[in-house]
Amino acid sequence: MNGSIKELKKRYRDELEKKLTVSSDDLKPIKTKEYVQFKKELKPKSVDWYEKLCNSFEHIFKFTPSPKARQKLLEQINIAHMNVTPEGVYTLSYLLPLSLLLLSVVGFALVPMLIGGNISMFFLGMAMIVSLLLIVPLQKYPSYLATAWRLKSSNQMVLCVFYLVTYMRQSSNLERAIEFAGDHLDPPLSLDLKKILWNVENRTFSSMTDALDEYLISWKRFSDEFIDAIHLIQSSLLEGNESRRLALLDKSLDVILEGTYEKMLHYAQNLKNPITTLHMLGVILPVLGLVILPLAVSFMEGLQWYHLAVFYNFLLPIVVFFLSKSILSTRPAGYGDSDISEHIKGLKKYKKVGIFGKKIRMSPALIGGMIFVVLLLIGLIPIFVFPAGVEDTCWDFKNEGFFCNDIEEEACRITYCAWQYKLVEGQFSQLILNPNSFDVRDKLDRGADVIGPFGVIAALMSLLIPIGAGVGLGYYYKMRSTRVLKVRKETKMMEKEFSTALFQLGNRLGDGLPAELAIPRVATIMEGSISGNFFSQVSMNMQKLGMGLAPAIFDKEHGAINYFPSKIIESAMKVLVESVKKGPLVAAQAVNNIARYIKEIHRVNERLKDLLADIISSMRQQINFLAPMISGVVVGITSMITFILGRLKTQAAGFDVGDASSFLTMMGEGIPTYFFQLVVGLYVVEIVFILSIMANSIENGNDKLGERATLGKNLLKSTMLYATIAFFVMMAFQLMAGEIISKTGLI
Incomplete structure (x- = not known):
């Protein structure tokens, strides 16, 4: 009997397990449509690669940070809304550099050994250094994203309090006020507010007050004034007296405005020394250090132009970039502008460029890319001259026929050459006039090396490559922002005078006129504005x-707001529409309060701009004048030094044994001005790019539209200034060097 009962239990147990057990393939997370949409809005696409790498490496091996580091990292991950774990971040920061190091050893050491080549110790060493240096940035990436998120959010804080107060004056409902602010703010602060609402809807928190308090904890170390303002708004919910409730709301806006001004004042005072340090380390010292490079290179065998490129075009810009980010990370929460084209569909077309009577719209990226490619191909011509077998063209101003091609070779004075490639055998070198000559081909067959181009025309043509990079990028950013920026400036002008219009509207409504009659009268009074x-x-x-x-x-x-894209005006009109339902007098009070708020915000913003005016002016001078001018002069001086040293080296074989030839033959050939200018020119473009972003971020916070406009203007102006100065200084110093060579009899 007992056995049959046990057997029956076992049979039922097996049947239940078969029915209830779900395979891992069938396990799918349950997500509502609203949650999927929320995550789609919340998750930035730019961090996808980092999240995927962290999650992938975490499955291979797991590094566990210390409890203190883990807690700090977890806080940063939550602020940045990343889908990673602290263990995944630490694992990626160690395993990825290790993988890159192993690949570098294979690529720069094992492969050359197998094919009988030379091991590139320079690139192997650089790979090891870069791999080690990658550990910290990979660990700090969530911190960087959290800082970026905070800076973006802080731009909208004053407006956030403004929207909350504006709504709460008419309706004492915190949930609806947060929803109203979330609809009118830009990401990421709007997403934070939506997440607060989401946390209440999915029962993560039992009340809006609890959800809001939990969110404010993340701002405790960064913006006390924002926390105080929100707490004052929350306190107004508990106030029974209407006048005291409104006073608390007004006080909250005053708190955020005054707190922002005070913090920005201290920031401006402490910003001068870091900016000076950045300018010296990123512009002055690196560029002036280039002056002595021609001499140093001449006595440092094995130093090539690409070694300079690794330092000046890769490592140094990275250092300047992270130094600028460090300075920006201390920027207090405050104010800033937004890209209005991102949330107004009708303005997205302004990012395109119209051609053929605007019938065809092309992307500025395509046009900018075409400019770069065309100038790049022209600038690369000197590199392909020798392989193509093109004869060199040389000249001297004292030649009867000017060009050596027009006179006998023995009677030609060769001072300047278009391409000036050199054939190097041992410690001696000679100019290559005809790449197809028997003598040149014979020496090449015996293992001689070819270096160059050292020529004047080659050096001048190299200017086209940084011009292509700077003008191509500058055109892209300028065309993408100019028309949208014009619309935003008009909108800003309207917002500036809108407070006056609202006061006029409030007075008409206060007289008892309905809105349908008050608005035409205000339109007549404000005609022309x-x-x-x-x-x-x-x-x-x-x-x-x-x-x-x-x-x-x-x-x-047909709505009027379509032609005047402003979130402030839109929110003011929404409050007007809602308050009109309660009568003209209520609407008049609401409109007058909004007008006062707009005027107060504008006043504080102007004071903040005055604080930063000196610093921004100094940075603009560095970007638009000092960096390109100094770099252009340095390239010109370097071209003269390289020209003279190269000519001395070439003529060393003709000196008597025992004199200066023993010293000159110890010298290397140096770096061709073509490549030297290329390195410096691209560095100028990079440094202008980084400093322009920094200047805009200091002035306007995380304003992408202003950033694009600043980049477009500065890249075009600075690149062309550098190229112009470098062109004329190179020409002047080449003529000077030619006279020096001519008078010393080295021709």
């Missing part, structure tokens, strides 16, 4: 199209 045009459009929609107040402003096709 941008605000007057806005209210005229609203009035025309109501009178000619028969629309109500809300459709006249917000209709998707």
Whole structure:
């Protein structure tokens, strides 16, 4: 009996396990449509690669950080909304550099040994250094993203409090106020507010107050004034007296404005020394150090132009970039602008360039890329001259026929050459006039080396490559931002005068006029202004199209707000539409309060710009004048030194034994001006790029539209200034060097 019962239990147990057990393939996370949409908005695409690498390496091997480091890293990951673990971050920071190091050993040591080549100790050493240096940035990447997220969010803090206060004055409902602010703010702060609402909806927190308090903890070390302002707004919910409730709301806006100004004041005072250090380390010392390089290179056998390129075009810009990010990380939470084209669909077309009567719209990236490619191909011509067997063209101003091609070879004075390649045998070298000559081919067959181009025309043509990079990038950023920036400037002008228009509207509403009659009168009073045009459009929609107040402003096709893209104006009009339902007097009070808020925010923003004016002016001078000018002069001086030393080295074989020839033959051939200018020119483009981003970030915070406009203007201006100065200084010093060579009899 007992046996049959046990057997029956076992049979039922097996059957239940078969029915209830789910394979791992069938396990899928349950996600609502709202959650999927929220994650799609929340997750930045730029961090996908980092998250995938962290999660992949974590499955291979797991490094565990210390409890203190883990807690700090976890906080940064949460702020940046990343889908990684602290263990994954640490694992990636060690295994990825180790993998790169192993690949470098294989590529620069094992492969050359197997094919009988030389081991590149320089690149092997650089790979080891870079691999070691990668550990810290990979570990700090969540910190960098968290800082970037904080800077983006802090740009919108004043507006966030403004939207909350504006809504709460009319309706004491915190949930609706946060939803209202989230709809009008830009990411990432808008996503933070939506996440607060999401946490309440999915029961992560039992109330909005708890969810908001938990979110404010992340700002405790960065923005006390923002926390105080939100707490004052929360306190207004508990205030029974209406006048005291409104006073608390007004106080919250005053707190965020004054706190922002005070922190920015200290930031501006402490910014001078770091900016000076950055300028000296990133611009002055590296460029001036290039002056002695021609002499140093002449006595350092094996130093090539690509060694300079690794330092000046790779390592140094990275150092300057991280130093600038370190300075920006101390920028306090405050104010800033946003790219209005990102959230207004009608403006996205302004990022395109119209051609053929604007019938065809092309991407600025395509046009900028074409400019770069064309100038790059022309600039690379000197490199392919010798392999193509093109004869060199040499000349001297004292020649009867000027060009050596027009006179007898014995009677020609060779001072300048177009390409000037050299044939090097041992410690001696000679100019190559005809790459196809029997003498040149014979020496090449015996193992002689060819170096160059050292020629004047080659050096001048090399300017086209940095011009292509700078002008191509500059054109791309300028065309992508110019028209949108124009719309934003008009919008800013409207916002500036909109407070006056709102006061006028508030007075008309205060007289008891309904909004449908008050708006046409304000349009007449403000005629000729941008605000007057806005209210005229609203009035025309109501009178000619028969629309109500809300459709006249917000209709998707004919609404007046479509022609005046401003989140502040949009929010003010939404408050107007809601408050009008409660009567003209309530609407008048609401509109007057909004006007006062806008005026106060504008006043504080102007004070903040005054604080940073000196620093921004200094940085603009460095970007637009000092860096390109110094670099251009240095390239010109270097071309003269290289020219003279190269000619002395070439003529050393003709000196008597025992005199200066023993010293001159110890010298190397040096770096051709063509490659030297290429390194310096590209460095100028890189340093202008980095400093332009930094200057805009200091002035405007994380303003992508302003950043693109600044890059477009500075890259075009600085690159052309550098190229112009380098061109004329090279020409002048080449003529000077030619006279020196001529008078010393080395021709």
